[in-house]
Amino acid sequence: MRKEVPFFRPFIGNEDVEEVLRVLKSGWLTTGAITEKFEKEFCRSIGAGNCVFVNSGTAALHLLLDAYGVGPGDEVIVPAVTFIATAEAVEYTGAKVILADVDRESMNISVDDLARKITERTKAIIPVHIAGVPCEMDEIMRIAKERNILVIEDAAHAFLSFYRGKHVGISSDGAAFSFYATKPITTGEGGMVVTRRREVAELIRLKRLHGIKYEADVNGDIKRWKYDVVTHGYKYNATDFKAALGISQLKKATLMKKMRKREVEKYVELLRDCELIQLPVVPPHTDPSWHLFVVKLKVEKLTISRDRVIEELKKRGVGASMHFIPLYRFSIYRDRFREEDFPGAEFLFERVISLPLFPSMEDQEVEYVVKNLIDILEAYRK
Numbered sequence: 001m002r003k004e005v006p007f008f009r010p011f012i013g014n015e016d017v018e019e020v021l022r023v024l025k026s027g028w029l030t031t032g033a034i035t036e037k038f039e040k041e042f043c044r045s046i047g048a049g050n051c052v053f054v055n056s057g058t059a060a061l062h063l064l065l066d067a068y069g070v071g072p073g074d075e076v077i078v079p080a081v082t083f084i085a086t087a088e089a090v091e092y093t094g095a096k097v098i099l100a101d102v103d104r105e106s107m108n109i110s111v112d113d114l115a116r117k118i119t120e121r122t123k124a125i126i127p128v129h130i131a132g133v134p135c136e137m138d139e140i141m142r143i144a145k146e147r148n149i150l151v152i153e154d155a156a157h158a159f160l161s162f163y164r165g166k167h168v169g170i171s172s173d174g175a176a177f178s179f180y181a182t183k184p185i186t187t188g189e190g191g192m193v194v195t196r197r198r199e200v201a202e203l204i205r206l207k208r209l210h211g212i213k214y215e216a217d218v219n220g221d222i223k224r225w226k227y228d229v230v231t232h233g234y235k236y237n238a239t240d241f242k243a244a245l246g247i248s249q250l251k252k253a254t255l256m257k258k259m260r261k262r263e264v265e266k267y268v269e270l271l272r273d274c275e276l277i278q279l280p281v282v283p284p285h286t287d288p289s290w291h292l293f294v295v296k297l298k299v300e301k302l303t304i305s306r307d308r309v310i311e312e313l314k315k316r317g318v319g320a321s322m323h324f325i326p327l328y329r330f331s332i333y334r335d336r337f338r339e340e341d342f343p344g345a346e347f348l349f350e351r352v353i354s355l356p357l358f359p360s361m362e363d364q365e366v367e368y369v370v371k372n373l374i375d376i377l378e379a380y381r382k
C-alpha cells in the first residue's frame with residue numbers, strides 16, 4: 001500500500017509535451033494563430049459563442065467586469081466562500097465588494113442572502129460554482145433580469161460541469177474559466193473569457209493587449225508598427241505554447257473528468273457508512289466537474305478540530321486541503337464585515353476538508369486516504 005498521497009498530481013503526457021514543443025520550435029512564441037485555434041476549440045467544447053484566451057482566470061474576471069463598465073460607485077455581490085481572486089477582480093475595477101452568505105449543503109452562494117444584498121447600486125453578481133457544483137443559475141438569472149443586474153460566472157472550477165443538461169458558463173452575461181495548474185484542464189497558468197455578446201468579446205480582445213488596434217491597409221496587410229490605442233487595456237495576453245497545451249488538454253478533458261468521477265465513486269462507496277462525516281451533496285439537476293472532493297466533518301461528534309485533522313492526515317502522508325477560508329476572515333476585509341452575518345460560511349469553515357482528487361489517482365490511493373481519515377476520526381469520536 002502507498003505511504004503517500006499528494007493533494008494533486010498533474011496529468012501531463014507526451015502528447016502535451018509534443019504539442020508545446022512544436023509551438024516552441026515554430027518561431028512564434030506570443031499570442032498568435034494557436035491561441036485563435038484554442039479559442040475556437042474551447043468554444044466548440046462547451047457550445048459557447050465567443051472565447052478569449054488570457055493569462056489567468058483572475059484576468060478573465062477582471063476583463064469581463066471592465067468591459068461591461070463595472071467601476072467606482074457600483075456594488076458587486078460575491079459569495080463569502082470563494083478564492084480571493086473573485087473579490088480581487090472586483091477591487092481592480094474600483095467597485096465595492098459585497099459579500100453574500102453561502103448554502104451549507106452546496107457551499108455555493110445563498111440565493112436568499114444574495115437577494116437581500118441587492119441595492120440600487122448593485123451592478124453585477126458573481127456566482128462561483130464551488131468545487132464544480134453548479135449554482136442555482138435559473139433563480140440567480142431570474143433575480144438579476146428583474147433588476148437589470150449583470151451575471152458574471154466564476155467558472156474556475158466548472159469546466160465540464162452541467163446545469164439542467166447544459167454546459168456551465170454559456171447562459172449568463174459572461175464566464176471566466178481558469179487553467180491554473182490544478183484546475184480541470186491546465187495551461188500552467190491561463191484563463192478563458194466566455195460570453196454570448198460578440199461586441200463584449202471584441203472589446204475584451206482589445207483590452208487583453210493594451211487596447212491596441214491594428215489597421216489593415218487597402219490590400220488587407222496589417223502594419224505591426226502602425227497601430228492605434230482605442231481603449232484602456234491591460235497586459236493580459238497569453239502565449240501560443242500555453243494555447244498548445246490547452247488544445248491537447250481539451251482532447252482528454254472528458255477522460256480526465258471520468259477518471260476523477262471514478263475515484264469520487266470509490267470515495268463515496270468507502271465513506272458512505274461513516275457517521276463522522278457528511279459527503280458532498282450533488283443537486284439532481286446537475287453534473288459537477290468534480291474539481292474538488294469536499295467532505296464535512298460532523299464536529300458535534302468529534303473532539304478534534306478540522307485544522308488538526310488536516311495536520312494528522314499530513315503526518316500520515318495524505319495531502320489534504322480546505323476550500324475556502326471565508327473572505328471576511330482576511331485582514332483586508334476584517335473591518336468591513338462581521339462573522340455573525342455569515343452563519344453558512346462559518347458552519348462550513350469549521351467543517352470542510354478537501355481530500356486528494358486528481359485524474360491519475362488510483363483506487364488504492366483512495367483506500368489509503370479513507371483508512372487514515374477514518375482512523376483519525378474514530379480516535380477522536382466523542
Ligand SMILES: *Cc1c(COP(=O)(O)O)cnc(C)c1O
Nearest residue numbers: 056057058083085156178179180
Ligand atoms: C483558481 C481560481 C480563480 C482564479 O484563477 P487564476 O487562473 O488562478 O487566476 C478564481 N476563482 C476561483 C474560485 C478559483 O479557484
